[in-house]
Amino acid sequence: MADLTCDVAVIGGGTAGLAAERNARKHGATTLLIDPEFAGTTCATVGCMPSKLLIAAARAAHDVRDAATFGIHCDGLRIDGPAVMARVREMRDDFAGSTREGIAKLPDGILVRARARFTSANRLELDDGRAVEARSVVIATGSSPMVPPPFRELGDLLLTNETIFELPDLPESLAVIGGGVIGLELAQAMARLGVRVALFDQKETLAGVRCEAVHETLKSAMARDMALHLGTSPEPSLEDGRVRIDWDGQTDRFHKVLVATGRPPNVRGLNLEATGLALDDHGMPEVNPNTMQCGDAAIFMAGDANGDRPLLHEASDEGAIAGRNAIAYPALVASERVVPFAITFTEPPLVTIGADVCEGAKTGTSDYSRQGRARVDARNVGTVRLHAAAPDGHLIGADLFCPGADHMGHMLALAIQNGMTAGDLLEMPFYHPTLEEGLKSALREICHAVPLRMPGDRDPGNPPGT
Structure with a gap:
């Protein structure tokens, strides 16, 4: 006899786990939410929110430096590193505290503060000695930073996204290992706050950008803020209280090193072998992206734990899908996923939406180096590529690196989700002068490439560069 029983046991109290528990309980399940700390979500504690706070400070510093462009001179700029951090x-603690308050308001008897491991497909062993028996289990254990072996010896000179926000002051210099989303965002923020930054990556492509034209613009923009060393394999060592980095016959020394080489799923210690699931070389089960089911078992995996779409809104959606199917098992409901949508909060933002290109697809381009509103604001850098499927020209994807991309991306995601064509979007009002107007060049190019009606009566012909 197990000490605790329920319909659905959820392992992990982050975004995906909270959504799974909530939806399972909403559909009548008895639930347990198991977590060793209930510290708050990754987003609030070590992810989205603290990184955006650092980026906001960097933006303020950059704006002061660039104010002379407008004839406004701000002499004597001083960045107070301790005050920034x-x-x-x-603010991070306030966001995380709000999340913890929400967790604490869950009904009595749901929260279980412990670590869990499987002893069978529907039975868990807790590290406090108790056992849990559940009809279904949702795994929502998140992910953690991966630190390659050579960097593990750097002691307190080593930083990850889970420790960088604890710095009492900004470092004089920083090597960033990994040019993915986390590495790129934090590298640019630190550089704009006056830190000497060099970014290293074994790949030639930053942030997984799929469009070559957009990547060239991104790389050029990032090179203005930091030294880029792509296609390299940096080797670290300690030297006189700093970190020495050797690569391609070159050497440099840094006060700190931020390792941002990925966040693999937290599945170690779950003893997934006991579930009977088929596991791959990384110890991961196959997960159905539309039901969140692992194999054919009453086990579901959501959020960063499955490594599919490690984004907060996706984790929330996946948690809700997993929670609903955990109570419905074996009568699962396959959910249609929202259009893929990712933002990297560089300046300007980098946005990827939907599909890239497919056979017969048409692509339109907008150049923001000459876009009117961007020039007014002295933010005229960027490239936009919109993708549409032939023969009707309905939008299937977009790649943007330009000012306002984080906001325009929502409009484009809605257009793609609703099956709109480039012509449909051109018939929508574009106020002048706005950043959104810059999309019209790409939309017109698609309309010319496929047999679409050009909405000329609603497109009066704005000045070049709009």
Whole structure:
């Protein structure tokens, strides 16, 4: 006899786990939410929110430096590193505290503060000695930073996204290992706050950008803020209290190193072998992206734990799908997923939406180096590529690196989700002068490439560069 029983046991109290528990309980299940700390979501504690706080400080510093462009001179700029980091932590703690308050308001008897491991497909062993028996189990254990072996010996000179926000002051210099989303965002933020930054990556492509034209613009923009060393394999060592980095016959020394080489799923210690699931070389089961089911078992995996779409809104959606199917098992409901949508909060933002290109697809381009509103704001850098399927020209994807991309991306995601064509979007009002107007060049190019009606009566012909 198990100490605890329920319909659905959820392992992990982050975004995906909270959504799974909530939806399972909403559909009548008895639930348990198991987590060793209930510290708050990754987003609030070590992810989205503290990184955006650092980026906001960097934006303020950059704007002051660039104010002379407008004839406004701000002499004597001083960046107070301890004050910058103190605000990051203060606001971070407020966001995380709000999340913890929400968790604490869950009904009595749901929260179980412990670590869990499987002893069978429907039975869990807790590290406090108790056992849990559940009709279904949702795994929502998140992910953690991966630190390659050579960097593990750097002691307190090593940083990850889970420790960088605890710095009492900004470092004088920083090597960033990994040019993915986390590495790129934090590298640019630190550079704009006056830190000497060099970014290293074994790949030639930053942030997994899939469009060559967009990547060239991104790389050129990032090179203005930091040294880029792509296609390299940096080797670290300690030297006189700093980190020495050797690569391609070159050497440099840094006060700190941020390792941002990925966040693999937290599945070690779950003893997934006991579930009877077929596991791959990384110890991961096959997960159906539309039901979140692992194999054919009453086990579901959502959020960063499955490594599919490691984004907060996706984790929330996956958690809800997993929670609903955990109570419905074996009568599962396959959910249609929202259009893929990812933002990297560089300046300007980098956005990827939907599909890239497919056979017969048409692509339109907008150049933001000459876009009117971007020039007014002295933010005229960027490239946009919109993708549409032939023969009707309905939009299937977009790649943007331009000012306002994080906001325009939502409009484009809605258009793609609703099956709109380039012509449909051109018939929508574009106020002048706005950043959104810059999309019209790409939309017109698609309309010319496929047999679509050009909405000329609603497109009066704005000045070049709009």
